[in-house]
Amino acid sequence: MQRFLDITLSSFALILLSPLLLCISIILKTTGNKVFYRQKRVGVNGVAFDVLKFTTMIENSENMGTGTITLKDDSRVLPIGKFLRKSKLNELPQLMNILQGDMSLIGPRPQDIIGFNAFNLKEQKIIIQVRPGLSGIGPIFFRNEDEIMERASIIDKKEFYVDYIAPYKGKIEAWYVENKSLYLYLRLIFMTLYVVFVPRNKIDYLKVFKNFPTPPKELSPYL
Numbered sequence: 001m002q003r004f005l006d007i008t009l010s011s012f013a014l015i016l017l018s019p020l021l022l023c024i025s026i027i028l029k030t031t032g033n034k035v036f037y038r039q040k041r042v043g044v045n046g047v048a049f050d051v052l053k054f055t056t057m058i059e060n061s062e063n064m065g066t067g068t069i070t071l072k073d074d075s076r077v078l079p080i081g082k083f084l085r086k087s088k089l090n091e092l093p094q095l096m097n098i099l100q101g102d103m104s105l106i107g108p109r110p111q112d113i114i115g116f117n118a119f120n121l122k123e124q125k126i127i128i129q130v131r132p133g134l135s136g137i138g139p140i141f142f143r144n145e146d147e148i149m150e151r152a153s154i155i156d157k158k159e160f161y162v163d164y165i166a167p168y169k170g171k172i173e174a175w176y177v178e179n180k181s182l183y184l185y186l187r188l189i190f191m192t193l194y195v196v197f198v199p200r201n202k203i204d205y206l207k208v209f210k211n212f213p214t215p216p217k218e219l220s221p222y223l
Helices: 002-030 079-087 094-100 113-117 121-127 137-141 145-151 157-178 182-197
Strands: 036-042 048-054 104-106 133-135
Touching: 002 048, 002 079, 002 094, 002 104, 002 182, 036 113, 048 094, 094 133, 104 182, 113 121, 121 157, 133 137, 133 182, 137 157, 137 182, 145 157
Parallel strands: 104 133
Antiparallel strands: 036 048
């Protein structure tokens, strides 16, 4: 049933959003940037696939600065990229990944190998049991991850991410897999729309979801 909904809803979204997708493509092309960004990500059963996004950063940005970790006001982000990332419009090309069968509308976010290896081994084994998602509990919870990193009074942001954000992100993604149901799938679709249109509204996940993992004390003050 979830796969049927993935195909149906993604097809509908592509048709509905095609004028917007075309407009973004034209702007990126006319400003001298590549339209799409492709990167290998860990998929279901650990099989790698090419995730598709609109380009938001300068070329080879993953080899500069904080690598795959993006901070608030990151100098590597293109001017239009700031808007695309804030609005999450840069993720829309992944609707094609969903139709190809590499992704689902809802699931753990697809990680590159470095991000995936930052998860605990136990969570890694659970996460790869399902298709990664365009959205999901991880992207919803950490929708303002760059701001969380900015608020953290830690000099080494990369170390803070590896020590606290990544392990907790792995826990909540694994929580989704272990509690996966059609009801949760539909609920997270509506929550995704809610946080896109009401981004500043805080959600008490521990009250909303049963047995939701508690954030570590080192991370909690910055959420």
